Amino acid sequence: MPTDVPQSSLIALGLTPHSGGDRQITGLSVDSRQVRPGHLFAALPGTKVHGADFVPAALAKGAVAVLTDRAGAALVQAALSEAGATLVVAEDPRQALAYAAALFFGQQPATMIAVTGTNGKTSVATFTRQIWQVLGYEAVNIGTTGVEGAYSAPSNHTTPEPITLHRLLAEMAKTGITHAAMEASSHGLAQKRLDGVTLRAAAFTNFTQDHLDYHATFEDYFAAKAGLFGRVLPEDGVAVINMDDPKGEAMAEIAHARGQRVIRVGHGEECEMRLLGKRPDATGQDVRFAWEGKPQMVRLSLIGEFQAMNVLTAAALVIGCGADPLSVVQALGHLTTVRGRMQQVAVRENGATVFVDYAHTPDAVATALSALRPHVLGKIVVIVGAGGDRDRTKRPLMGRAATDHADMVFVTDDNPRTEDPALIRAAVMEGAGPTAIEVGDRAEAILLAVDKLEPGDALLIAGKGHETGQVIGTDVYPFDDAEQASVAVAALDGKI
Ligand SMILES: CC(=O)N[C@H]1[C@@H](OP(=O)(O)OP(=O)(O)OC[C@H]2O[C@@H](n3ccc(=O)[nH]c3=O)[C@H](O)[C@@H]2O)O[C@H](CO)[C@@H](O)[C@@H]1O[C@H](C)C(=O)N[C@@H](C)C(=O)N[C@H](CCC(=O)O)C(=O)O
Numbered sequence: 001m002p003t004d005v006p007q008s009s010l011i012a013l014g015l016t017p018h019s020g021g022d023r024q025i026t027g028l029s030v031d032s033r034q035v036r037p038g039h040l041f042a043a044l045p046g047t048k049v050h051g052a053d054f055v056p057a058a059l060a061k062g063a064v065a066v067l068t069d070r071a072g073a074a075l076v077q078a079a080l081s082e083a084g085a086t087l088v089v090a091e092d093p094r095q096a097l098a099y100a101a102a103l104f105f106g107q108q109p110a111t112m113i114a115v116t117g118t119n120g121k122t123s124v125a126t127f128t129r130q131i132w133q134v135l136g137y138e139a140v141n142i143g144t145t146g147v148e149g150a151y152s153a154p155s156n157h158t159t160p161e162p163i164t165l166h167r168l169l170a171e172m173a174k175t176g177i178t179h180a181a182m183e184a185s186s187h188g189l190a191q192k193r194l195d196g197v198t199l200r201a202a203a204f205t206n207f208t209q210d211h212l213d214y215h216a217t218f219e220d221y222f223a224a225k226a227g228l229f230g231r232v233l234p235e236d237g238v239a240v241i242n243m244d245d246p247k248g249e250a251m252a253e254i255a256h257a258r259g260q261r262v263i264r265v266g267h268g269e270e271c272e273m274r275l276l277g278k279r280p281d282a283t284g285q286d287v288r289f290a291w292e293g294k295p296q297m298v299r300l301s302l303i304g305e306f307q308a309m310n311v312l313t314a315a316a317l318v319i320g321c322g323a324d325p326l327s328v329v330q331a332l333g334h335l336t337t338v339r340g341r342m343q344q345v346a347v348r349e350n351g352a353t354v355f356v357d358y359a360h361t362p363d364a365v366a367t368a369l370s371a372l373r374p375h376v377l378g379k380i381v382v383i384v385g386a387g388g389d390r391d392r393t394k395r396p397l398m399g400r401a402a403t404d405h406a407d408m409v410f411v412t413d414d415n416p417r418t419e420d421p422a423l424i425r426a427a428v429m430e431g432a433g434p435t436a437i438e439v440g441d442r443a444e445a446i447l448l449a450v451d452k453l454e455p456g457d458a459l460l461i462a463g464k465g466h467e468t469g470q471v472i473g474t475d476v477y478p479f480d481d482a483e484q485a486s487v488a489v490a491a492l493d494g495k496i
């Protein structure tokens, strides 16, 4: 066995053997198909099946120990003693796995933060990383767009699973990464994926509708997010809370109750990081804000008030982690657009602009369009759609938000996945109303929308942001909104 393969005893990983005695393990897996000889297999209760069903398969592949809950233990005890493998039973096996993975891989960047909220996680994590880099730190952001910054890696999840996450964190720490900003998705929090991460600070951006396919109720969805402050962030951590959100007060209460230092961000007088005013123009905005009562000015090459709020949230996180506030303020002028978030991707010969944005919730569509309005003198055209195999109830609300906040609406396909695209569009159209134009093919919708642009107008292509593929059925077809917009502009302006 190569010497760089980490090894550890179960007890050293905080896992107490229930039967079979302590073991040296050479790896961890949650999927029986990924088990290697010497592994601990975590047989987790799932939404579809119980991982315990796959214990025989895991043992056949060489697993020497199994971590599971009580229900799982009852199912696998006999098979384990027959194979001479160790059983570990935990009240919460997902949390036990997260702690074990952190100990197994050993290292993580010394300064880590996490961001939760329905919208804005990727943006805040990216700005946090950018500020750290301007200050001279080796920094990354980890989330929907993969790992970016001083280290690059793709990612299938917004919040990676604990094993993948801690392998990655250890690898990055070894290469000298000292600062990491993570996204904490509600799935990730509910499944305790980041419980083994040592956080210095955490932020809450906002709470609106999404993922009601996974979380049974709004309360469950909120409880998952609140877990970041109520459980994951330690007592000596710093909580950065957006007080403009109706749930800000409740989140700040949770942080206070844990004894965490709270930095409030928002428009209100009570906020330590307070937005005082902004002057939007075609290429960005001048922003006036106050840090602990002291007014500051910065020029941001970013569109939309929500991006200014995301920047202030990121600044508060960096300050919360100990950076000098004045240096942080000075760094803000260097920030650049987050890929696929209110990103200007093309300009027509007549001056009309095209933006790509990742708004895929009703609130995000409303926020993105109203944020764009003060930067635009003419009309706003929007392209909107909704993804298949996701929260169905948000579809008409997204259509409605588009009609309420734009002057012209095109309804098209997002990622239909395994659903019938026509039915998804019909649900979006129901909210968008009779004035909306339905065009199934996304490339055609972009071409038609770009064609409507007159001087001073802007088009917002919502929903897919940085994505480079369109998922139809289970296949992924190359598709990039930014590229399609450039092609449409070039074609209509007679450049190709
Ligand atoms: C809905 C959801 O989050 N599901 C996660 C959950 O799976 P599950 O409970 O559905 O698992 P299951 O299919 O019932 O199987 C139970 C167990 O048996 C195991 N198994 C299954 C089959 C097999 O042959 N062998 C085997 O061992 C599975 O690995 C699992 O541990 O537990 C699994 C193991 O921890 C996760 O991999 C899986 O994430 C899946 C891949 C996923 O797609 N999650 C998405 C929805 C997600 O997490 N998204 C958020 C972003 C959301 C957002 O903000 O937009 C993210 O952070 O990326």
Ligand SMILES: Nc1ncnc2c1ncn2[C@@H]1O[C@H](COP(=O)(O)OP(=O)(O)OP(=O)(O)O)[C@@H](O)[C@H]1O
Binding pocket: 117, 118, 119, 120, 121, 122, 123, 124, 144, 158, 183, 205, 206, 306, 307, 309, 310, 340, 341, 342, 357, 358, 359, 360, 363, 364, 365, 367, 368, 465
């Ligand atoms: N602070 C905010 N308030 C409201 N809407 C926002 C905010 N920040 C971003 N948005 C909207 O949400 C979209 C997604 O932003 P971002 O990718 O930063 O969010 P996210 O929380 O990471 O999303 P995901 O759940 O997909 O990971 C943006 O394109 C924008 O339309």
Ligand SMILES: N[C@H](CCC[C@H](N)C(=O)O)C(=O)O
Binding pocket: 158, 360, 386, 387, 388, 390, 414, 415, 463, 464, 467
């Ligand atoms: N992380 C989100 C992204 C949605 C992006 C949108 N393009 C879609 O496919 O619905 C989700 O998986 O729900």
Ligand SMILES: [Mg+2]
Binding pocket: 121, 122, 123, 143, 144, 145, 158, 183
């Ligand atoms: Mg994200």
